[in-house]
Amino acid sequence: MSAPATGIVSWGCHIARHRLPLAVLAGKAGGHGPARSLAWADEDAITLAVDAARQALAGHAREDIGLLVFASTTHAFEEKQGAALIAAVLGLSPATRTIDVAHSLRGAVQALQLADEAVRAGSAGKALVIASDCRMGAPGSTLERAGGDGAVAFVLGSDNPVATIIAQAAHSEEIVDTWRRSGDRFVHGWEERFTSQYGFLEPSVAAAARLPDAADGTRRLWATSAPDKRAAGNLARAVGAGRGDLLTPLFDTAGFCGVAHAPLLLAAALEQAQAGDQLALLAHGDGADALLFAMRRKATTTAFADSLADGLPVSSQAAYRKARGLDAGEYPPLDDQGISATVHYRERAEDLRLQGQRCQCGEAQFPKGRVCIRCGTKDAFAPEDFAEKHGRLVTYTLDAFFPAPNPPTAVGIVEVDGGPRIYLQLAELDGAEPQLGMELRFVFRKIHDVGRRPNYFWKAVPAGRPA
């Protein structure tokens, strides 16, 4: 008992801001009815993950992160690591262990358990765990209506954790209930009455049964992967959850967020639980995994609540279809080699971290060059990352030609505070006109799909909204 307690010390949430009212999805006018969260054309599991991770890392020295585990079922590549990309974007140490977890909706629970074990064992001082998913339901499917896109990130460490893991349980099961073959775009599922009972409920109950019972008077909140309200009700009854103790705030607001769903609810539970409460994290997928946390102190973070509340309604079915690429174009996307791998490699710090440089004369530059625009000196630069700084809009236009779900696309020159000017797209203006001098911050986004690969860069968004 002499070792310091380890556990979750901070977290961040990014539920995709665009919210598609199910009425709009059905081709009707919007309104205040049920909606789902929707990754926009410039977002994917990586960009949502980066947003959540930047929140979770606030206040942490990034070089202290010894392990990054990235869980998703919607990795952009079958071969090529997502965690290494995210580590580069976040500017983690090259010595950081990076691990992808894939293929199953219970991957995030496994990622948390793996990270917690590493921190307990001392092999990582702090660990960053990210769960992020953008699963595609086929047009007309239940998943299209009930699915959602989101990410959540946790930092695990020993610095006065909010919650610690006190028990774990696993139940492995082979079942063909929900799957996506290599190369498939949409998730397939068998009949819902079968998948709900044998894919979700029975393995979840089996794993939960292996957790220790709560002592009398101890409240236990449940963060689970129940895919809908009925399944949640069935599980609540089966595990004896108290009324309201099995959390369901994502249904009808953000939807079922895949591998991020249960851990997003864990963040919700962390934000409402009191010291002494227990939190059960339970996710299914070819079986089920469970982690039981004890709340050590009341948290003040409101990342989950803020992200859930920060929604932007999608106004038309056509915009949704364009954002998801559901409509055929005149020509299929060019399946060429895309941008040279050598260019990607040389420019990775600029593209991924918004890294420029500062000359010994004080002038900042982006992108990097060899000769200073101010003093003409060659190679007298120190690299400098600008992604976490704010900037001001110098000028802009609204480009009607850039291929976007809802043109025009705002493009501008942004002057980083104390830094260089950068030519960037503006995002998340939510229909407002850009204003000269407006304060902006930077977000990591998918900029285009040349070579049928995601190509990532930064955009500027109004600084006013919470990160």
Added chain:
Amino acid sequence: MSMKDKTAIVGVGCSQFGESWTRGAEDLIVEAVFEAYADAGIEDANRQIDAIYCGSLYSAMGPVDVSEALKLTKPVSAVYNYCATGTETVRAACMAVAAGVYDTVLAVGYDKPKDRGVSGPTVSFRWVRDIPATPAGWFAFACAPYFAKFGAGREDLAKIAVKNHHNGTLAPKSFLKKEITVEEALNARMIAWPFGLYDCAAQTDGAAAVIVTRADLARNYPSQPVFVKAITSHCSPNPHTDPDHDFLRWKATEYAARDAYRMAGIDDPFRQLDVVQLHDCFTMTELLSYEDLGLIPKGAAKEHIASGTFELTGELPVNTDGGLKSFGHPTGATGARMIVENVLQLRGQAGPRQVKGAKLALSHNIGGYPTGCAVSILGVE
């Protein structure tokens, strides 16, 4: 070294500008160059032309486009500087003659964008950060800061489009021969705010040719010689990353104009120049160029647009043939086309758009982000 009065233009030609669906680059080049041959009285080009400079952005084969079209086997070189390519091509020809390397040189600017293998404007990505704003997007960056500082707006830009559309109706080889109204310009579909369709030049096919010779040989040719008083080029930092740029001007124009006036010995361009062809790729580019060329003070464009200073009947007519806006903009040809128009104006051969008694004429090309500018000043003694 000053280029003043070292070279003269003795022959000009221009193809019909437009969407030449049924004609190729060869047809356009031959049309323009043989008109220039006739203008200069050249009957045996392989004997009378010493070298060729050609300018094109979308060339299929490079300089061979021109030598094969003309069957003119002479030293042939390609010149390229974005949308300033046309003027740069003539500048290269003038420098070669002024240097004494050649006596008589043919400069050909041409482009055939309708044969590029794409249907309509394209959006292509070459780099991760290559946010494919159209040129409209780059040139629009001057608008919001200028509007905020000097109170101009879309209506002022629209009046420029109306003027150039009118002038275009008076030029036989122009693409658009259609008068428009301010309301039509304001209500057209948006391209890149604040530019609507009528704020943008018409990209067309076309070719223009200029024959340059030594000043002391000019009177051997049949047409009234037009002397090159200055022809300059200047580069400016990329405005996207220039830490000092105020987006109230395009610096390259200021630099190239300053050099041209010094070379030509001009100290009051508004009073001394009689006619100006400037690079109206977008209406705002024309507005800024009035000021960047030093014709009027910075910020004064709005009042001069309102009073008609730059209309055909005004104090200093600008873009007498309709400009890029309505004559058309085959990129590599445009600067050469402007020089053709200025030569016609200086000879008194510009028909219904003639500026009476024109003695000194300026032309101006700007290209890149914009980053490059070329200026010519021509005069008749």
